[in-house]
Amino acid sequence: MPKLTDEAINSRKSHIIECAFQVFSEKGFSDTSMDDIVIKSGVSKGGIYNYFKSKEEIFLEIAESRLESRRSLMDSIPVNSGIHIFLRNYFTAVLLSLKDERNLMTARFSFEFWATVSRNAELNEKAQSRYSKFHSDLIRILKLGVKRGDLSSQLDLDNMGYVILATLDGMMHTHAIMGVEMTDESARHYVDMLMSKLEGRN
Amino acid sequence: MPKLTDEAINSRKSHIIECAFQVFSEKGFSDTSMDDIVIKSGVSKGGIYNYFKSKEEIFLEIAESRLESRRSLMDSIPVNSGIHIFLRNYFTAVLLSLKDERNLMTARFSFEFWATVSRNAELNEKAQSRYSKFHSDLIRILKLGVKRGDLSSQLDLDNMGYVILATLDGMMHTHAIMGVEMTDESARHYVDMLMSKLEGRN
Amino acid sequence: MPKLTDEAINSRKSHIIECAFQVFSEKGFSDTSMDDIVIKSGVSKGGIYNYFKSKEEIFLEIAESRLESRRSLMDSIPVNSGIHIFLRNYFTAVLLSLKDERNLMTARFSFEFWATVSRNAELNEKAQSRYSKFHSDLIRILKLGVKRGDLSSQLDLDNMGYVILATLDGMMHTHAIMGVEMTDESARHYVDMLMSKLEGRN
Amino acid sequence: MPKLTDEAINSRKSHIIECAFQVFSEKGFSDTSMDDIVIKSGVSKGGIYNYFKSKEEIFLEIAESRLESRRSLMDSIPVNSGIHIFLRNYFTAVLLSLKDERNLMTARFSFEFWATVSRNAELNEKAQSRYSKFHSDLIRILKLGVKRGDLSSQLDLDNMGYVILATLDGMMHTHAIMGVEMTDESARHYVDMLMSKLEGRN
DNA sequence: GATGAATGAGAATTCATTCAT
DNA sequence: AATGAATGAATTCTCATTCAT
Numbered sequence: 001m002p003k004l005t006d007e008a009i010n011s012r013k014s015h016i017i018e019c020a021f022q023v024f025s026e027k028g029f030s031d032t033s034m035d036d037i038v039i040k041s042g043v044s045k046g047g048i049y050n051y052f053k054s055k056e057e058i059f060l061e062i063a064e065s066r067l068e069s070r071r072s073l074m075d076s077i078p079v080n081s082g083i084h085i086f087l088r089n090y091f092t093a094v095l096l097s098l099k100d101e102r103n104l105m106t107a108r109f110s111f112e113f114w115a116t117v118s119r120n121a122e123l124n125e126k127a128q129s130r131y132s133k134f135h136s137d138l139i140r141i142l143k144l145g146v147k148r149g150d151l152s153s154q155l156d157l158d159n160m161g162y163v164i165l166a167t168l169d170g171m172m173h174t175h176a177i178m179g180v181e182m183t184d185e186s187a188r189h190y191v192d193m194l195m196s197k198l199e200g201r202n
Numbered sequence: 203m204p205k206l207t208d209e210a211i212n213s214r215k216s217h218i219i220e221c222a223f224q225v226f227s228e229k230g231f232s233d234t235s236m237d238d239i240v241i242k243s244g245v246s247k248g249g250i251y252n253y254f255k256s257k258e259e260i261f262l263e264i265a266e267s268r269l270e271s272r273r274s275l276m277d278s279i280p281v282n283s284g285i286h287i288f289l290r291n292y293f294t295a296v297l298l299s300l301k302d303e304r305n306l307m308t309a310r311f312s313f314e315f316w317a318t319v320s321r322n323a324e325l326n327e328k329a330q331s332r333y334s335k336f337h338s339d340l341i342r343i344l345k346l347g348v349k350r351g352d353l354s355s356q357l358d359l360d361n362m363g364y365v366i367l368a369t370l371d372g373m374m375h376t377h378a379i380m381g382v383e384m385t386d387e388s389a390r391h392y393v394d395m396l397m398s399k400l401e402g403r404n
Numbered sequence: 405m406p407k408l409t410d411e412a413i414n415s416r417k418s419h420i421i422e423c424a425f426q427v428f429s430e431k432g433f434s435d436t437s438m439d440d441i442v443i444k445s446g447v448s449k450g451g452i453y454n455y456f457k458s459k460e461e462i463f464l465e466i467a468e469s470r471l472e473s474r475r476s477l478m479d480s481i482p483v484n485s486g487i488h489i490f491l492r493n494y495f496t497a498v499l500l501s502l503k504d505e506r507n508l509m510t511a512r513f514s515f516e517f518w519a520t521v522s523r524n525a526e527l528n529e530k531a532q533s534r535y536s537k538f539h540s541d542l543i544r545i546l547k548l549g550v551k552r553g554d555l556s557s558q559l560d561l562d563n564m565g566y567v568i569l570a571t572l573d574g575m576m577h578t579h580a581i582m583g584v585e586m587t588d589e590s591a592r593h594y595v596d597m598l599m600s601k602l603e604g605r606n
Numbered sequence: 607m608p609k610l611t612d613e614a615i616n617s618r619k620s621h622i623i624e625c626a627f628q629v630f631s632e633k634g635f636s637d638t639s640m641d642d643i644v645i646k647s648g649v650s651k652g653g654i655y656n657y658f659k660s661k662e663e664i665f666l667e668i669a670e671s672r673l674e675s676r677r678s679l680m681d682s683i684p685v686n687s688g689i690h691i692f693l694r695n696y697f698t699a700v701l702l703s704l705k706d707e708r709n710l711m712t713a714r715f716s717f718e719f720w721a722t723v724s725r726n727a728e729l730n731e732k733a734q735s736r737y738s739k740f741h742s743d744l745i746r747i748l749k750l751g752v753k754r755g756d757l758s759s760q761l762d763l764d765n766m767g768y769v770i771l772a773t774l775d776g777m778m779h780t781h782a783i784m785g786v787e788m789t790d791e792s793a794r795h796y797v798d799m800l801m802s803k804l805e806g807r808n
Numbered sequence: 809g810a811t812g813a814a815t816g817a818g819a820a821t822t823c824a825t826t827c828a829t
Numbered sequence: 830a831a832t833g834a835a836t837g838a839a840t841t842c843t844c845a846t847t848c849a850t
Contacts, residue, residue: 430725431725522714560791566786570779571777574772577779593762593765593803594769600799600802
């Protein structure tokens with residue numbers, strides 16, 4: 001066959017990645033075999049290796065794209081509305097997004113990613129730096145909020161950044177991995193609690 | 203050979219479980235091989251299979267014992283001090299306990315446990331019911347706190363139970379699995395935030 | 405597309421053969437992949453299969469051309485000079501030729517060829533008959549030398565043919581494959597030894 | 607099963623090595639699959655890996671033992687008889703030994719060994735040093751012969767060492783690999799030629 | 809009961825060859 | 830004719846489990 005266009009190549013890669021993403025989300029990295037991906041994608045063994053040089057590479061490329069998309073959510077802050085409004089909406093949206101099966105899978109993949117990566121020193125470093133970026137993005141927004149007077153000036157931003165990201169993850173983790181139902185009320189209570197802290201209403 | 207006393211059997215089992223626990227914590231379920239456990243424990247392959255019928259069974263028995271111990275922590279509420287004091291201390295203790303390597307391992311094991319269990323419908327049910335017990339214990343305490351006037355009477359207890367357990371897990375997960383340092387300040391901010399909510403100070 | 409001229413076809417074949425020759429010399433038959441040849445030659449996978457129907461065929465065609473060239477060396481005996489002179493020069497030239505990287509490669513290829521061929525009854529027969537031709541060429545020359553009085557009349561020509569070809573190969577093999585340096589002195593001692601025998605000076 | 611005695615382990619290893627030796631001799635390193643060894647030896651896939659950690663290790667252990675045995679041949683020089691007698695006998699014995707199928711296989715393995723090893727820088731070094739030992743053993747004997755007056759005092763020992771080993775190899779190679787029959791006469795002519803040189807009879 | 813050697817089903821990956829374009 | 834993506838059988842190696850001693 002003649003050379004595929006870049007577009008065709010990317011589409012093929014995307015297809016494989018999409019299928020692999022589903023399997024990884026469901027079974028985790030170690031328990032997913034290349035055969036699983038072969039079956040799910042309909043692409044032959046060798047075919048997959050035309051696009052990725054190892055199972056790990058597939059996993060990492062998925063992480064690359066998925067984790068990026070979460071971060072980008074934050075990039076778009078409406079300039080006019082208050083930061084406190086934005087954050088409340090953002091937190092709520094993140095939690096409620098899990099109602100969508102697709103986002104649930106992303107969450108599962110994400111936890112699997114951290115579990116896998118945490119056992120590999122080299123990868124871990126990359127993952128940490130990704131987290132740091134996410135963290136500093138958040139801090140930047142919090143700072144902006146403080147400056148605008150939307151958030152409390154008493155905040156210990158660095159540490160609150162940790163608390164926010166960690167507890168948000170926890171809310172998702174419990175629902176996505178542990179399979180414990182998260183109700184809308186739980187989400188609301190959580191966001192209220194967080195925003196009270198951030199707005200200094202306690 | 204003469205039948206071993208129950209005590210001897212239990213001691214040998216405990217030894218294997220202890221060693222397996224360490225390896226599972228470090229490498230996760232799939233990446234731990236029986237050989238890892240053989241080497242760590244000094245017990246032969248066949249020996250291990252005398253006590254456990256599969257790798258999965260070892261894993262599950264560890265979960266059984268470890269997760270039980272966490273629960274029991276809550277059983278002992280000092281009658282005199284306020285519930286809000288108790289909870290504050292308890293949450294703080296749980297988070298700070300991660301400074302101890304052993305507790306860190308337990309946390310890691312626990313997350314690995316949920317990840318594994320989440321992929322197996324049958325196990326999942328058992329795990330869920332364990333979680334439910336933990337959740338209802340917590341609710342019971344919260345109720346007691348409300349009744350005693352130590353906690354806000356406005357609380358939506360069921361949902362707050364979820365929020366508490368989930369966010370606490372998140373705080374631990376971020377530190378234990380993702381390897382992001384949790385400072386004492388982060389822990390304190392988190393507990394403050396939670397207690398403000400529970401005590402109705404916002 | 406218009407049919408390529410025979411010349412164009414041959415030139416393309418030659419190019420592929422030349423490149424394949426280099427890779428085979430370096431890595432041997434089994435460890436050379438078609439991709440290696442594709443990369444070295446710049447000709448596409450399918451392109452190569454237009455000219456050769458298998459990896460083995462390429463290998464064999466190289467052998468065909470290379471081994472022929474060695475034989476032809478012998479075809480040109482200067483009529484005037486003594487056969488003993490000619491042989492001395494020829495043996496010396498063969499050995500010293502290994503200083504040239506190109507000839508070293510040819511030697512390596514040649515040994516690889518025999519190793520490969522020795523494992524395949526059908527090919528082996530062809531190779532043997534090639535060897536026989538070479539052997540009888542040599543005998544012919546030796547006979548001529550005897551007749552002219554340049555070589556000893558006591559020679560057991562058939563067997564000496566074997567000894568000459570075998571030891572010459574050995575000298576080359578040790579240098580080319582085993583990587584043991586062959587000095588000019590070694591070469592000279594060898595040729596002296598051989599010529600003493602052939603000239604009956606012992 | 608309880609622990610095997612060292613003897614039992616060695617016997618098992620020997621069995622595997624023996625079978626692998628046969629297959630490697632016949633098909634070469636690359637073309638021998640672990641399955642070939644499994645079938646030939648009757649030992650299961652996993653079983654073989656209990657004794658050797660890779661295909662390469664099996665190959666190298668065979669080389670270790672086989673190549674050693676050849677060397678040791680030289681260690682036993684009868685003190686009384688002349689060195690020239692010993693060498694003549696030794697060279698003749700080496701060549702005629704190829705009549706035995708077993709020694710033929712060893713020769714084939716040996717050439718395969720060098721071919722394989724020559725493409726791997728790390729292994730190559732080890733192989734070279736093995737060769738060096740063999741070479742220096744030979745030189746030592748030659749020196750002894752010169753000293754005793756059994757061999758010519760005009761010899762350039764280092765280079766003759768090369769010539770001897772290389773031509774001897776060549777004689778064997780031509781027979782074992784190229785499949786060209788080596789007659790007793792060829793062997794005798796070769797040894798005569800070599801001894802004439804060594805004894806200075808030319 | 810304990811041991812550890814043996815098993816063999818699977819895992820990831822490679823590669824000669826094919827064939828649609 | 831030329832291209833290079835696709836195929837899938839074959840390869841090396843791993844590992845949970847079994848079982849003879």
